[in-house]
Amino acid sequence: MAKHETPLLDELEKGPWPSFVSDIKREAASRAKNEKNVEFQIPAEVCEDLLGVVELSYHEGETHWKHGGIVGVFGYGGGVIGRYCDQPQQFPGVAHFHTMRVNQPSGLYYSTDFLRQLCDLWEFRGSGMTNMHGSTGDIVLLGTTTPQLEEVFHELTHKFETDLGGSGSNLRTPSCCLGMSRCEFACYDTQAICHEFTNVYQDFLHRPAFPYKFKFKFDGCPNCCVASIARSDLSFIGLWRDNIRIDQEAVKAYIGGEIPPNGGAHADRDWGKFDIQKEIIDLCPTKCMWMEGDTLKINDKECNHCMHCINAMPRALRIGEDRGCALLLGAKAPILDGAQMGTLIVPFIKVEPPYDPIHELIEKIFDFWMEEGKNRERVGETMKRFGLAKYLEIMDLKPDPRMIKEPRANPYIFWKEEEVPGGWDRKIEDYRSRHQM
Amino acid sequence: MDEAAARQAIIDGMQAKKGKSKFYFKDLNSMIPEMKTLQVKKLLGQMVNDQILEYWSSGSTTFYGLKGAGKQHSGEGEE
Ligand code: SF4
Ligand code: SF4
Numbered sequence: 001m002a003k004h005e006t007p008l009l010d011e012l013e014k015g016p017w018p019s020f021v022s023d024i025k026r027e028a029a030s031r032a033k034n035e036k037n038v039e040f041q042i043p044a045e046v047c048e049d050l051l052g053v054v055e056l057s058y059h060e061g062e063t064h065w066k067h068g069g070i071v072g073v074f075g076y077g078g079g080v081i082g083r084y085c086d087q088p089q090q091f092p093g094v095a096h097f098h099t100m101r102v103n104q105p106s107g108l109y110y111s112t113d114f115l116r117q118l119c120d121l122w123e124f125r126g127s128g129m130t131n132m133h134g135s136t137g138d139i140v141l142l143g144t145t146t147p148q149l150e151e152v153f154h155e156l157t158h159k160f161e162t163d164l165g166g167s168g169s170n171l172r173t174p175s176c177c178l179g180m181s182r183c184e185f186a187c188y189d190t191q192a193i194c195h196e197f198t199n200v201y202q203d204f205l206h207r208p209a210f211p212y213k214f215k216f217k218f219d220g221c222p223n224c225c226v227a228s229i230a231r232s233d234l235s236f237i238g239l240w241r242d243n244i245r246i247d248q249e250a251v252k253a254y255i256g257g258e259i260p261p262n263g264g265a266h267a268d269r270d271w272g273k274f275d276i277q278k279e280i281i282d283l284c285p286t287k288c289m290w291m292e293g294d295t296l297k298i299n300d301k302e303c304n305h306c307m308h309c310i311n312a313m314p315r316a317l318r319i320g321e322d323r324g325c326a327l328l329l330g331a332k333a334p335i336l337d338g339a340q341m342g343t344l345i346v347p348f349i350k351v352e353p354p355y356d357p358i359h360e361l362i363e364k365i366f367d368f369w370m371e372e373g374k375n376r377e378r379v380g381e382t383m384k385r386f387g388l389a390k391y392l393e394i395m396d397l398k399p400d401p402r403m404i405k406e407p408r409a410n411p412y413i414f415w416k417e418e419e420v421p422g423g424w425d426r427k428i429e430d431y432r433s434r435h436q437m
Numbered sequence: 438m439d440e441a442a443a444r445q446a447i448i449d450g451m452q453a454k455k456g457k458s459k460f461y462f463k464d465l466n467s468m469i470p471e472m473k474t475l476q477v478k479k480l481l482g483q484m485v486n487d488q489i490l491e492y493w494s495s496g497s498t499t500f501y502g503l504k505g506a507g508k509q510h511s512g513e514g515e516e
Pocket of ligand 2: 283
């Protein structure tokens with residue numbers, strides 16, 4: 001019989017969806033049986049007690065977790081999130097229930113062997129419960145006691161050749177889409193830069209010196225599979241600055257129904273014959289596509305890289321060849337201010353090792369924010385406080401109409417006297433010689 | 438300012454704030470304005486390694502404290 005009655009949690013097992021309650025119960029049963037004779041280093045009933053304390057909280061509408069603390073591994077200011085239960089007598093299995101964040105591999109590629117060993121380690125030294133993956137991207141190991149932290153850390157760094165991820169006022173674990181390893185839309189090698197930046201900015205990951213968290217995310221194209229535009233302080237979104245490559249024969253094949261649109265997705269329903277006008281051209285947000293006879297035309301100057309046409313007709317339309325990325329700054333969830341999407345600060349930059357121009361910009365972003373950012377202020381909030389024009393000036397970036405939605409309606413740049421030939425003082429006579437009263 | 442003096446300035450600065458045991462990086466940074474931010478970061482890291490300071494993290498924010506001072510764990514904002 002279960003250690004604690006959990007009628008409220010049991011409700012969450014009903015319905016068609018996967019249930020975390022069922023998952024925890026399964027792990028609880030497996031620990032109780034212990035078929036592999038694991039010498040559990042934390043209480044065997046950790047999962048049972050977790051269910052118990054969550055049930056109690058649901059019942060009372062109050063949490064019984066205390067979070068935060070000095071726990072961590074020696075010398076690191078991140079990667080471990082301390083958590084304690086405020087009813088340790090009733091739920092001794094979760095008296096300590098710390099989370100460890102582990103740096104995930106770029107693109108989330110694992111061997112089954114790695115995963116099996118990681119799970120074995122966590123059954124031995126932790127609760128056996130994981131979260132693959134946390135919203136920052138890390139492998140999240142849920143629930144262990146303080147004495148196990150160094151032991152797990154040693155195993156991770158020596159046997160698994162990985163490291164703890166970021167937490168607190170640190171750089172958070174950089175994350176990327178799987179990019180060029182599988183995806184033809186990738187405009188740069190997201191995995192390469194993610195891995196490189198994880199190494200280069202290692203010290204910022206482990207030793208806190210920022211006003212608050214800072215995230216890098218790398219998306220290979222504007223489809224934004226890791227949602228960098230909404231969820232990272234500095235978002236790298238792949239794009240091209242030449243033309244979309246068109247294979248007119250393949251365009252005809254899509255029109256003729258020989259190639260299913262969207263790579264055959266949505267095939268569970270009959271949507272009727274593919275209509276290029278209705279489904280592609282009319283949906284182009286900048287209205288820069290048209291047919292001339294049976295030839296598809298694109299005015300690439302107007303294309304805003306929304307990816308719609310390429311997603312729908314991947315065999316006919318391909319990303320351009322002059323590739324790089326755009327950089328957007330300041331996306332965040334609501335903390336001080338409300339939620340914010342990233343603001344374009346660099347419309348296009350090449351993404352090539354050793355990434356020097358990008359490092360130079362990051363250095364400026366970090367320096368300024370560390371000096372001027374208020375405590376618990378994200379970099380996007382600092383930028384907002386100073387204003388975009390001022391921020392661009394400090395970062396040595398050139399204002400560009402693409403940074404805002406409507407340049408003519410939104411005069412965010414004011415000329416300075418030294419930028420105007422002749423300054424503010426004009427000879428009225430000279431002007432009058434060309435303009436009557 | 439040499440390193441020993443900087444270390445002492447940090448310790449003195451932290452002890453001078455009565456009733457406060459956890460400090461933001463910025464608070465400590467401003468105690469030694471002569472030093473560059475990245476140098477301060479390095480120094481604080483060394484002071485953690487030397488077990489003079491310790492990190493305190495809520496999960497979302499990290500603070501520095503003198504080792505052993507104040508509560509070791511509590512709810513966020515509840516010092
Ligand atoms: S973001 Fe773009 S490049 Fe990366 S996986 Fe998604 S579709 Fe492919
Ligand atoms: S990518 Fe989007 S904006 Fe560009 S041509 Fe295709 S549909 Fe139009």
